Amino acid sequence: MGSGTFEDRGPAGAGSPESEVWEWFSAALGWTLFNLPVDSFLLLSARGELSAQFVRGSDYLYCEVVADAGERAADAASARLRALGWDTPDPDAPCNWRRELLWPARFSDYELVAAAVIAVMREIQELWLPLELTAETWTEGTEERADLGLLSLGNYALEELRAAAPSVLADFARANRKLLEMDRAVAKSSNEIRTILGLDYLRGRNAEILTGADASWPVRDRTVDFIGRLGENHLLVVDVILDVEDLSSSLDFHCVDGRRVQRGTEPFVRAMVRTDPDLPVASAEDEVRIDYRLMVMDTDQNIRIVEAGALDQRPDSQVRQAPSRPRPAADRLADVYPLLKPSNWPDAAQAPHFTLGSEQQRVVIAYAHNLPDRYEVILDDHPEATDERLSERALANLAALHYEWQFTELQWLRVATCSGHTFSAEKLLDPAALRQAHRLLGTQEIIVSVPRRTILYAFPRSTLDTMESTQQMLRLVSRTFADDTYGNAPISTLLFVVRDGKPVGLVDPDDQASSRRRYRAR
Numbered sequence: 359m360g361s362g363t364f365e366d367r368g369p370a371g372a373g374s375p376e377s378e379v380w381e382w383f384s385a386a387l388g389w390t391l392f393n394l395p396v397d398s399f400l401l402l403s404a405r406g407e408l409s410a411q412f413v414r415g416s417d418y419l420y421c422e423v424v425a426d427a428g429e430r431a432a433d434a435a436s437a438r439l440r441a442l443g444w445d446t447p448d449p450d451a452p453c454n455w456r457r458e459l460l461w462p463a464r465f466s467d468y469e470l471v472a473a474a475v476i477a478v479m480r481e482i483q484e485l486w487l488p489l490e491l492t493a494e495t496w497t498e499g500t501e502e503r504a505d506l507g508l509l510s511l512g513n514y515a516l517e518e519l520r521a522a523a524p525s526v527l528a529d530f531a532r533a534n535r536k537l538l539e540m541d542r543a544v545a546k547s548s549n550e551i552r553t554i555l556g557l558d559y560l561r562g563r564n565a566e567i568l569t570g571a572d573a574s575w576p577v578r579d580r581t582v583d584f585i586g587r588l589g590e591n592h593l594l595v596v597d598v599i600l601d602v603e604d605l606s607s608s609l610d611f612h613c614v615d616g617r618r619v620q621r622g623t624e625p626f627v628r629a630m631v632r633t634d635p636d637l638p639v640a641s642a643e644d645e646v647r648i649d650y651r652l653m654v655m656d657t658d659q660n661i662r663i664v665e666a667g668a669l670d671q672r673p674d675s676q677v678r679q680a681p682s683r684p685r686p687a688a689d690r691l692a693d694v695y696p697l698l699k700p701s702n703w704p705d706a707a708q709a710p711h712f713t714l715g716s717e718q719q720r721v722v723i724a725y726a727h728n729l730p731d732r733y734e735v736i737l738d739d740h741p742e743a744t745d746e747r748l749s750e751r752a753l754a755n756l757a758a759l760h761y762e763w764q765f766t767e768l769q770w771l772r773v774a775t776c777s778g779h780t781f782s783a784e785k786l787l788d789p790a791a792l793r794q795a796h797r798l799l800g801t802q803e804i805i806v807s808v809p810r811r812t813i814l815y816a817f818p819r820s821t822l823d824t825m826e827s828t829q830q831m832l833r834l835v836s837r838t839f840a841d842d843t844y845g846n847a848p849i850s851t852l853l854f855v856v857r858d859g860k861p862v863g864l865v866d867p868d869d870q871a872s873s874r875r876r877y878r879a880r
Contacts, residue, residue: 384760473758555598694751699711805819
């Protein structure tokens with residue numbers, strides 16, 4: 359992907375009423391898709407019509423959204439869908455826009471897919487709330503069903519929802535977000551137990567740990583749990599399975615060379631090692647020796663070790679033919695966002711970017727991949743740098759993130775903020791988000807500041823009418839810019855004048871008298 363630069367991210371936050379319901383549902387949908395069993399189907403419908411559908415294969419997640427905006431709005435809707443990363447429909451299903459997530463994918467990729475689905479539901483399908491949806495799921499060849507409880511669908515009539523007070527919706531979203539957090543906490547606790555057992559086993563055999571020691575979770579789709587190196591061309595691979603009553607029903611399958619192979623068998627293990635995205639060396643060639651151990655903890659917390667040979671002898675270790683699917687090229691712009699930089703950013707000369715402000719005072723807007731724990735800035739040697747869709751897709755990805763605004767009064771100062779999120783500052787480039795600030799502050803003209811990453815302040819234009827409120831605004835901005843407590847990168851102390859959600863100029867902070875205010879056009 360080129361020689362991009364890496365930077366730490368900032369913290370994240372939360373929100374309330376209709377937007378908070380959508381934010382919760384986006385998070386719940388991303389988590390549900392991440393855990394969707396292989397060979398499962400998930401259909402979401404609204405008003406009796408299909409809204410979105412998902413198919414989980416062994417090595418992909420296939421997604422479709424239905425978007426029929428009518429002839430008058432078809433061009434604008436198509437442009438928006440492409441900007442969100444959806445592929446053009448097949449001629450025999452002209453309203454079904456598609457995308458595919460290839461395995462193994464990062465958990466953040468599932469969150470991006472969910473956000474893109476939610477953007478279509480809100481902007482093109484024009485759903486008021488996700489609670490209008492109903493869900494249907496099944497798993498091919500079994501009686502099992504994916505657990506959709508965290509989506510909380512099919513329990514509410516639209517009339518009841520519209521009659522509910524905003525506080526009821528907010529309480530609903532917060533309660534369901536807590537349920538989601540509890541479910542993830544249980545899964546995280548199980549992962550911590552697996553990590554302790556697996557690392558202890560590897561260290562007891564003096565193995566150099568190559569993968570599996572990452573404390574963050576969830577990170578990505580599961581390949582194998584741990585890979586260690588015992589010597590040159592000699593690997594030790596360990597999987598850990600908890601709460602096992604019947605081992606045969608606890609082992610999953612994967613598609614290898616068109617066939618379903620079971621976890622623990624040699625074809626499975628070599629395929630997992632070969633495709634593991636976190637393995638720092640290529641180690642799955644035939645000349646590499648791979649020892650495999652399966653640690654099994656039963657419901658009484660007894661642990662036993664199963665070696666690969668015992669699993670390879672199972673008669674059902676290689677059974678059904680796997681369904682084949684075309685594998686489109688990976689969408690390299692799916693996780694690209696705009697990234698605000700100070701005017702003196704040293705890499706500007708070697709990176710695609712644009713600027714906002716005046717010739718003398720401005721911020722630089724670069725582009726970056728949003729990785730799980732950092733940004734990778736796109737430089738001129740990245741293939742993405744020459745993609746004509748780069749800016750459009752980055753801004754569309756930004757617009758798909760829905761952050762809730764909060765209102766605060768500080769003595770003489772009225773402030774709206776959507777701070778605390780990964781791309782809060784970049785919402786300066788999102789007209790729809792800034793229009794929310796207009797409505798919250800009750801004015802058609804606002805002043806916006808982005809002193810540091812993850813921070814955005816919006817003030818009403820009337821702030822400049824008195825010396826006291828002007829000085830308080832300037833102090834807040836300058837102190838935030840100087841405060842490195844949370845390690846978020848500084849951006850600028852510039853004050854942007856925004857009308858109808860779009861920056862149109864700058865405030866001159868040195869000219870504060872209400873009768874002599876000046877704005878400088880971009």
